[in-house]
Amino acid sequence: MxxxxxxxxxxxxxxxxSTRDEQLRANLRHATHTIRAKRAxxxxxxxxxxxxxxxxxxIKDHTxxxxxxxxxxxEAAVTAAGGTVHWAVDADDANRIVAGLVKATGETEVxxxxxxxxxxxxxxxxxxxxxxxxxxTDLAELxxxxxxxxxxxxxxxxxxxxxxxxRDIFSRQxxxxxxxxxxxxxxxxxxxxxxxxxxxxxxxxRAKVAISGANFMIAxxxxxxxxxxxxxxxMCLTLxxxxxxxxxxxxxxxxxxxxxxxxxxxxRSSTAERMNPYTTTWTGTTDGDGPTDFHLVLLDNGxxxxxxxxxxxxxxxxxxxxxxxxxxxxxxxxGGHAYGSPYPGPIGAILTPQLRGTTTELDASLPYASTLCGxxxxxxxxAIDIPDILVHLRExxxxxxxxxxLERAVMKAATWVLDxxxxxxxxxxxxxxxxxxxxxxxPAPTPAKAWSNARDLPxxxxxxxxxxxxxxxxxxxxxxxxAREDTTR
Amino acid sequence: xxxxxxxxxxxxxxxxVLGRIRAAIGDAPAGEVPRLDPALRTYRDTHVPDDPAxxxxxxxxxxxxxxxGVHRCTPEDLAATIARLLAERGARAAVTxxxxxxxxxxxxxxxxxxxxxxxxxAQRLDAVDSVITGCALAVAETGTVVLDAGPDQGRRVLSxxxxxHICVVHAPEQVVSxxxxxxxxxxxRRPMTWISGPSATSDIELDRVEGVHGPRTLDVILVSSxxxxx
Amino acid sequence: xxxxxxxxxxxxxxxPQTGRAVVRLLERLGVEVDFPAGQTCCGQAQYxxxxxxxxxxxxxxxxxxxxxxDHVVTPSGSCVAxxxxxxxxxxxxxxxxxxxxxxxGAAAAAVPKTYELTExxxxxxxxxxxxxxxxxxxxxxxxxxxxxxxxxxxxPRRLLQAVRGLELRELPGAEECCGFGGTFAVKNPDVSAAxxxxxxxxxxxxxxxVLCGADNSCLMHLDGMxxxxxxxxxxxxxxxxxxxxxxxxxxxxxxxxxxx
Numbered sequence: 009m010x011x012x013x014x015x016x017x018x019x020x021x022x023x024x025x026s027t028r029d030e031q032l033r034a035n036l037r038h039a040t041h042t043i044r045a046k047r048a049x050x051x052x053x054x055x056x057x058x059x060x061x062x063x064x065x066x067i068k069d070h071t072x073x074x075x076x077x078x079x080x081x082x083e084a085a086v087t088a089a090g091g092t093v094h095w096a097v098d099a100d101d102a103n104r105i106v107a108g109l110v111k112a113t114g115e116t117e118v119x120x121x122x123x124x125x126x127x128x129x130x131x132x133x134x135x136x137x138x139x140x141x142x143x144x145t146d147l148a149e150l151x152x153x154x155x156x157x158x159x160x161x162x163x164x165x166x167x168x169x170x171x172x173x174x175r176d177i178f179s180r181q182x183x184x185x186x187x188x189x190x191x192x193x194x195x196x197x198x199x200x201x202x203x204x205x206x207x208x209x210x211x212x213x214r215a216k217v218a219i220s221g222a223n224f225m226i227a228x229x230x231x232x233x234x235x236x237x238x239x240x241x242x243m244c245l246t247l248x249x250x251x252x253x254x255x256x257x258x259x260x261x262x263x264x265x266x267x268x269x270x271x272x273x274x275x276r277s278s279t280a281e282r283m284n285p286y287t288t289t290w291t292g293t294t295d296g297d298g299p300t301d302f303h304l305v306l307l308d309n310g311x312x313x314x315x316x317x318x319x320x321x322x323x324x325x326x327x328x329x330x331x332x333x334x335x336x337x338x339x340x341x342x343g344g345h346a347y348g349s350p351y352p353g354p355i356g357a358i359l360t361p362q363l364r365g366t367t368t369e370l371d372a373s374l375p376y377a378s379t380l381c382g383x384x385x386x387x388x389x390x391a392i393d394i395p396d397i398l399v400h401l402r403e404x405x406x407x408x409x410x411x412x413x414l415e416r417a418v419m420k421a422a423t424w425v426l427d428x429x430x431x432x433x434x435x436x437x438x439x440x441x442x443x444x445x446x447x448x449x450x451p452a453p454t455p456a457k458a459w460s461n462a463r464d465l466p467x468x469x470x471x472x473x474x475x476x477x478x479x480x481x482x483x484x485x486x487x488x489x490x491a492r493e494d495t496t497r
Numbered sequence: 498x499x500x501x502x503x504x505x506x507x508x509x510x511x512x513x514v515l516g517r518i519r520a521a522i523g524d525a526p527a528g529e530v531p532r533l534d535p536a537l538r539t540y541r542d543t544h545v546p547d548d549p550a551x552x553x554x555x556x557x558x559x560x561x562x563x564x565x566g567v568h569r570c571t572p573e574d575l576a577a578t579i580a581r582l583l584a585e586r587g588a589r590a591a592v593t594x595x596x597x598x599x600x601x602x603x604x605x606x607x608x609x610x611x612x613x614x615x616x617x618x619a620q621r622l623d624a625v626d627s628v629i630t631g632c633a634l635a636v637a638e639t640g641t642v643v644l645d646a647g648p649d650q651g652r653r654v655l656s657x658x659x660x661x662h663i664c665v666v667h668a669p670e671q672v673v674s675x676x677x678x679x680x681x682x683x684x685x686r687r688p689m690t691w692i693s694g695p696s697a698t699s700d701i702e703l704d705r706v707e708g709v710h711g712p713r714t715l716d717v718i719l720v721s722s723x724x725x726x727x
Numbered sequence: 728x729x730x731x732x733x734x735x736x737x738x739x740x741x742x743p744q745t746g747r748a749v750v751r752l753l754e755r756l757g758v759e760v761d762f763p764a765g766q767t768c769c770g771q772a773q774y775x776x777x778x779x780x781x782x783x784x785x786x787x788x789x790x791x792x793x794x795x796x797d798h799v800v801t802p803s804g805s806c807v808a809x810x811x812x813x814x815x816x817x818x819x820x821x822x823x824x825x826x827x828x829x830x831x832g833a834a835a836a837a838v839p840k841t842y843e844l845t846e847x848x849x850x851x852x853x854x855x856x857x858x859x860x861x862x863x864x865x866x867x868x869x870x871x872x873x874x875x876x877x878x879x880x881x882x883p884r885r886l887l888q889a890v891r892g893l894e895l896r897e898l899p900g901a902e903e904c905c906g907f908g909g910t911f912a913v914k915n916p917d918v919s920a921a922x923x924x925x926x927x928x929x930x931x932x933x934x935x936x937v938l939c940g941a942d943n944s945c946l947m948h949l950d951g952m953x954x955x956x957x958x959x960x961x962x963x964x965x966x967x968x969x970x971x972x973x974x975x976x977x978x979x980x981x982x983x984x985x986x987x
Contacts, residue, residue: 024917033921039703059540066537074531076518089686095511147709148700164700171701197706201698205709212710213619229685239657239696239711246653247619257514262533264685268677269540271639279699282559283639286711287691288653294688296615297652312517318823321521334703337904341921377915379908379922380775381871396816402777419773423781426736426767427788436740448954455913462920463951466741473734473743477750477762 016348018373023342032343035170040334046280047331047387053282054272064269065391068325071227071260072315078227078260079306085230089292091302096254098309103134105305106219106252110140113250113301115216121234121244122146123221124328125254125307127159127350128363131219142219143185143211145240147204154181160344160352162330163278168343171195182207201238208240218244218299222255223327224270225304228263231291232304235274235284245288251299256307258315258324270327273389277329310363319400323359325390330355332384332394338377347374354384358397366405375401436472443468542677544638549669550724552637556672557719559640563694564707566716575720579629579663580604582716586661588626592617594655596648597629601665613651622658628712629663630656633689635672635717636679640694642666642717643679645687653690662712664692668721731761731793733801733841735943736768742943748970749802749844752859755972756852760800765792771809776910779817783830786814790833799840800847802966804873804942807843812876814838843873844966845882845941855885860973862892866935867965868926868949870942871904883941883965890968896933900925907948923952931960941965 016022026032051057071078083093096102110118118135120126120142132142132153144153151166152159155177159165166174175195182189187207193199220241224233232253234241245251261270275284293302315321333339333353344352348370349360357374366372380395388394406412425431448464459465545555557567570578579601583591590609593602602610611617611625631649632642642664644650649665656662666672673679683689696711707713730753734746753760769789770782789810793799801807814834821830848854867887873879887895906912906922927949930938938953938960940946950962971977 020915020917023915027917027921035702043699043703054544056540056544063538063540067533070531070533073522075522076515077531079515079518095514097510097513101510145710146700147698151700164703166700167703174701197698197701197704198708200701201706201709208710209623213623226685231685237696238698238700238709240709242653242657242690243710246657257518262531264683265677265680268680271676272540275639279705281563281693281705283636283641283691283693285563285692285694285697287689289685289689289691291686291688294646297646297654297688306514308514308517312514312521315518316521337906337922338915338918341918373914375777376911377918379871379904379906379911379919381904381908382875383871383902383904386875399775399777399779402775403779404777406777415776416778419776419778419781423770423773423778423784426770427784429765429767432767439740455910458913458916459951461916462923462955463948464954466947466951468741469743471743473739473746474762474764476743476747 013348016370018369019342019346019348019377020373022346022348023377026343026346027341029343031170032168033341035168036340036343038170039164039167040340043280043334047277047334050276050280050282054276060269060273061389061391064273064327064389065325067261067266067269068390071262072258072321072324075257075260075315078262079257081227082225082230082260085228086292086304089230091230091292091304094303094305096305096307096309099129102129102254102305102307102309103131106131106254107135107138107140109250109252109303110135110217111138113217115140117141117143117215118217118219119143119145119211119215119244119248120149121218121220121236121241122149122165123219123254124162124350125221125256126219129254129307129309131254143208145208145212145244146236147201147238147240150204150208151177154178154185158345159350161333162328162351162353162355164330168345171197171200174200178203186211212240212243212247215244215248217250217252218248220244220251220253222253222259223274224267225255225260226262226264226267227260229291231264231289233267233287233289235287237279237285239286242286242288245290246298248299250301250303252303252305254305254307256309257311274327274329277331277387277389310365313365314359314362317362320358320362320397322392323355323362323397325392326355326359327390329389331387331389335383335387337381337383338379342377347377354378354394355392358392358394358401361401366401366409372405372409375405433474439468440470440472443470543675545674547674549672552672552674553668553719553721555674556635556637556640559637560694560717563640563697565640565694566714567719568716569719569721571722572720575665575718576601576604578718579665580606582663582718583608583627586627586714588661590625591627591629592622592625592655592659593629594649594651596651597631598649601629613655615652619654619658622654625659627661627663628655628659629665631665632671634679634682635666636674636676637672638675642692643683644690644692645683646689647687653688656690656692657711660712661714661716662692663716663718665718665720668719728758728798729761729796730758730798730800731763731796733766733793733799733806734762735801735803735806737944737947738802741947742964745802745943745964745966748964748966749800752857752966752970753800755970756848756854756857758852761796763792769806769809771805771813772909774809774813774817779820782817783821783828786817786837787829787833790836793840794836797840798842798847798851800842800844802844802941802964803944804843804870804877804879805944807841808872808876810837810841843877843879843941845879845886846877848886849882856889857886857969859890859969859971860892861890861968861971861977863937864894864896864933864935865937865939865968866896866898866930866933867901868898868905868930868938868940868945869901870940870945873941874902879941886965886969887939891973893968896935898933899929905945905949907945909944912948919948920952923948927952927956927958927960931958936961937968938962939965939968
């Protein structure tokens with residue numbers, strides 16, 4: 009993955025800092041709670057939501073199970089329609105292909121539609137190294153690019169910024185990148201959108217090369233589909249002469265008709281709309297309409313490794329709606345940057361360690377960035393069982409990584425005790441007998457200290473349940489005992 | 498790297514990716530053509546009753562909900578409706594695709610009509626106030642009009658760069674209730690734009706505001722004959 | 728009907744009063760309850776932390792210990808979810824690895840007879856008014872496992888609403904996780920505490936004197952925060968409220984003071 013994300017701290021370390029950022033917490037809380045209620049309303053309009061969800065999962069699973077077949081079908085259809093298909097095994101491969109295609113046009117500027125795949129491979133940085141300037145045109149991506157920031161949300165990469173902060177970034181930075189922000193720019197969203205419209209229009213009108221991703225690729229027809237709201241996607245997909253689309257191989261679906269499922273589930277899950285304002289579909293090139301040169305770069309970059317895990321491959325169903333981020337209590341408090349990848353939140357916690365592996369502290373900490381509360385699974389429009397995959401990846405980490413030796417020994421010992429009732433009884437009795445020596449907080453840097461920083465330790469009870477049970481007269485009537493002893497906590 | 502090396506490297510990436518996929522999923526039986534079990538499609542074909550009037554009302558309601566201007570008229574009133582919308586807008590110039598029926602434009606006064614001959618540049622279109630198009634289809638449940646670059650819709654750029662889009666929908670023949678009913682009527686080999694309201698963004702605090710790069714005003718004219726009496 | 732109490736390890740170690748409350752409640756409703764002494768733990772901590780194979784002996788133990796009972800009742804939603812959702816997975820994954828070792832049979836035996844307390848009361852016994860008396864204001868935190876995995880729905884609230892003297896107050900953001908998450912609380916202590924703080928702030932905003940839950944592991948986390956902050960709110964398991972009657976009312980605990 010991109011060098012942007014190298015050397016970042018582990019999730020708990022980054023999250024410790026972000027949870028203390030009151031402004032960030034307030035911005036995230038406001039945004040995620042706004043969209044949660046709207047999403048629930050949008051979905052309640054469809055009485056067959058569970059059936060649509062199951063069908064979406066089934067279509068994706070079916071495609072993944074025959075991925076080679078469908079990719080070859082796609083390649084043939086795109087080629088027949090006048091496009092050129094390239095295959096990239098990893099980020100370097102993809103960046104090299106794209107940079108070569110741009111250089112072949114003689115251009116040094118490209119406009120971009122928001123694309124997770126190109127963030128994942130660090131395309132902008134790779135192009136910059138080749139002297140090519142990439143302009144992000146999605147409003148939130150523009151905010152991130154002008155602010156020299158990193159995206160923190162799949163749908164709304166600048167979710168961590170509120171309107172006042174966005175106004176400041178526009179006023180300060182737009183001039184250095186092109187048309188300056190209007191004087192006295194206010195922080196009303198309509199004025200901010202207008203400023204972005206004016207700033208980017210000159211870039212759209214002169215652009216010769218555009219780079220996009222795609223939400224879906226249709227194998228039978230070679231059609232690519234991009235859903236968007238602002239019209240920047242239409243600008244990029246329609247005006248330039250050359251269009252280069254970098255798309256993960258898992259974005260495939262078999263047939264045009266299959267869109268009937270995803271065009272119902274994606275907008276409602278994503279922006280909580282019945283339908284997003286604009287969807288563009290194109291098949292190769294069309295005489296007299298849109299780009300004359302179309303290149304499709306099919307990206308692996310860890311996807312086949314993910315596919316090889318029969319449980320973890322569910323993550324490849326993902327249609328990048330971001331509903332799981334919006335309901336995640338951990339994401340809401342830690343923020344997107346703590347996940348150290350373009351894919352934050354619950355989906356990132358299962359996707360990133362599969363795409364990148366678990367060799368870094370950060371990537372190995374991601375599967376633990378969840379309480380397994382299950383809210384993500386409930387809202388997922390393709391029914392990815394995120395908690396189940398999190399646990400599965402934890403297992404992979406405990407088996408493969410050093411640094412879990414102590415925890416492994418503790419778990420093993422615990423299981424032995426729990427599987428030997430006499431040892432279990434002894435442990436329980438010891439804890440009870442020494443209860444008056446137990447402190448309510450601990451000084452040393454131990455897991456128990458992590459607990460007692462914010463909470464008192466639980467008190468061990470004076471009398472165990474088993475003693476009470478054993479001492480109970482046989483056939484004791486329900487009201488036979490004084491109540492006081494029942495209240496020891 | 499020579500051109501030949503590049504070609505060979507590209508070939509090897511393709512073979513590597515396909516090889517990894519086959520290793521990951523296990524080899525499917527040779528010659529098998531995969532087909533998704535149709536029994537998995539248990540969702541509904543439509544969510545509205547098969548009544549053209551109900552479907553048209555729903556389309557109007559959903560278009561308006563996403564801030565499109567909705568105007569209903571009879572075929573006889575279409576030209577006057579288009580002329581009125583251009584006049585209200587104060588449009589000095591409007592572009593039309595080459596196959597737009599000329600009678601639609603018969604009542605326009607005070608707006609220059611520019612017929613697209615395929616050479617208008619985006620820069621030129623940026624100075625045009627309005628665009629008038631037909632559509633391929635409209636979807637009631639989602640409040641969507643679909644343009645497929647047909648003769649009365651023209652190149653995609655026409656309905657993109659001007660800030661005001663007037664889109665004419667003929668009911669009931671161009672209106673379907675749902676997405677499952679829309680897709681079989683569209684040819685994916687044609688470039689398409691699905692439009693549901695004017696451009697919008699949720700990028701500021703995840704709250705929707707209308708109006709970014711695409712046309713900030715979308716007027717949809719729903720043309721239908723009045724129900725016959727008796 | 729042979730009914731066994733599965734106390735769970737957390738309650739066995741730390742919350743015996745919850746176990747006693749379940750026994751008294753069920754006996755009051757005419758159920759004969761047994762407590763098989765060989766029981767220990769469902770294996771949730773091992774499984775959720777990534778030590779699936781360490782949970783396997785506990786799957787077998789669970790099935791063995793509760794062999795012969797018609798119903799196993801436990802006052803912990805997360806332990807029921809462990810049995811119901813994860814025991815079959817543990818067996819299936821062992822099978823994928825070419826092993827069985829009695830796991831498939833153990834899971835198949837355990838799943839259908841394991842009930843969370845409110846499920847047992849409402850679905851098996853068919854009662855919502857258990858004859859309880861608890862003259863305090865209460866707000867209810869549904870806990871993730873109860874809410875999403877088990878789908879307990881309105882059962883706990885219906886039981887609480889039928890308690891005489893009890894005033895139930897809506898908890899804002901009730902569906903949100905409290906931030907405990909087992910080892911999450913120590914692996915991600917800052918996020919866990921931030922979530923816990925929001926939960927107790929919401930609970931305090933109701934003005935209730937009791938924060939009720941049906942899972943003591945969540946309550947241990949919340950109670951630890953409440954005690955650290957000396958907050959005027961007491962965390963209490965639902966079973967203890969349902970066990971309280973006019974003849975034998977619940978009395979405030981020795982360590983945490985009275986309910987306001």
